[in-house]
Amino acid sequence: MSLRWPVVLFDLDGTLANSIDLIVDSYDEAFTVVTGQGVARERALQWIGQTLPQTFGREDPVNAAALEHAYRAYNNAHTDQITPFPGVANLLCALRDAGCTTGVVTSKGRAAAAASLVQLGLDGLIEVLCCREDTDAHKPDPAPLMAALVKVDATPADAAYVGDAVWDIMAAQAAGMAAIAITWGAGLRDELTSLGPDVLVDDADELREVLVSA
Numbered sequence: 189m190s191l192r193w194p195v196v197l198f199d200l201d202g203t204l205a206n207s208i209d210l211i212v213d214s215y216d217e218a219f220t221v222v223t224g225q226g227v228a229r230e231r232a233l234q235w236i237g238q239t240l241p242q243t244f245g246r247e248d249p250v251n252a253a254a255l256e257h258a259y260r261a262y263n264n265a266h267t268d269q270i271t272p273f274p275g276v277a278n279l280l281c282a283l284r285d286a287g288c289t290t291g292v293v294t295s296k297g298r299a300a301a302a303a304s305l306v307q308l309g310l311d312g313l314i315e316v317l318c319c320r321e322d323t324d325a326h327k328p329d330p331a332p333l334m335a336a337l338v339k340v341d342a343t344p345a346d347a348a349y350v351g352d353a354v355w356d357i358m359a360a361q362a363a364g365m366a367a368i369a370i371t372w373g374a375g376l377r378d379e380l381t382s383l384g385p386d387v388l389v390d391d392a393d394e395l396r397e398v399l400v401s402a
Contacts, residue, residue, distance in 0.1 A: 189286040195342045199351035200294035202373025207270045218259040236374040237353030239295040272308045275392030280313035291316030293336045327355040330363035357383045
C-alpha cells in the first residue's frame with residue numbers, strides 16, 4: 189500500500205465522531221437555560237468547529253461564561269450519545285498499516301477530546317492530539333494545524349487535513365496543507381464545495397481510496 193500524504197490529520201466532531209446531534213442539543217440547552225430561548229439547529233450547525241469561547245463570545249458576550257458552563261454540563265452528561273461514523277475505524281487501521289502518521293486537531297478541550305477517542309475506540313489509532321489548549325488562535329486560523337505538524341516533525345506539503353466544517357477547510361488552506369472536505373458531518377456540500385477543497389468525499393470508504401492506494 190502507498191500513501192498520498194504521509195501525515196493525515198482529522199477534525200474530531202462531525203468527522204470521526206458522530207456527535208453532531210449532541211452538540212446541537214447542547215447549544216440549544218445552554219441558550220434555553222441561560223436566556224430562556226433555544227437556538228435553531230441550522231444556526232447551531234454553523235458554529236461547529238470553533239471553540240466554545242469563540243462562539244459564545246461572539247453570539248452573546250454578556251452571558252458567554254454562563255452559556256459555556258451550561259453547555260458543558262449538558263454535553264458531559266450525555267457523552268454516551270457519541271458514536272463513530274461508519275467505516276472510520278477501518279480507515280484509520282488502513283492508514284496505520286500503510287505507515288501513515290495520524291492525528292486529531294480539534295477545537296475541543298484535551299480532556300473531552302481524549303475521552304471521546306477512548307469512547308469511540310479510536311484512541312489507539314491516533315498518534316497526535318492537538319486541542320484547544322495547544323494554541324492561542326483557533327480554526328479557521330492555521331495555528332492548530334501547524335502546531336500538530338511541529339509535533340510530528342512534518343511540513344504542510346507532507347500533510348492533509350480532513351474536516352466537515354468550512355472552518356476546517358479554511359484552516360487547511362491557510363496552513364498550506366491539502367484540504368479534504370467530508371459531507372457526512374455538519375457542513376453543507378455547497379458551502380464546502382465553494383471553498384475549493386482539494387478533495388470532497390461522501391463516506392469513509394471513499395476517503396480511504398483517496399488516502400491509501402493498493
